[in-house]
Amino acid sequence: MADRKAKATLFAAVLFSSLTIWAVHFQQHQERDNMYQGVLKDDARRREKLKQREADLRASQQKREVYERVQTVEKASPP
Numbered sequence: 001m002a003d004r005k006a007k008a009t010l011f012a013a014v015l016f017s018s019l020t021i022w023a024v025h026f027q028q029h030q031e032r033d034n035m036y037q038g039v040l041k042d043d044a045r046r047r048e049k050l051k052q053r054e055a056d057l058r059a060s061q062q063k064r065e066v067y068e069r070v071q072t073v074e075k076a077s078p079p
Helices: 002-070
Strands: none
């Protein structure tokens, strides 16, 4: 009888330990995936911001060309 209880206790302890280890690894895998999704979102935001800045630069350059055509610009002479 004591032999069965010892085996059952050992089995329960091994099962509990195995499940705990599996759960920790699963949680780490989930966290790693979540962190990687954050990196992908950051990259997408960075690309979108770069596109917006490039569009702003092109618009600014076009405005400058228009202003330079309409207005005369002279270099300042040194004092």
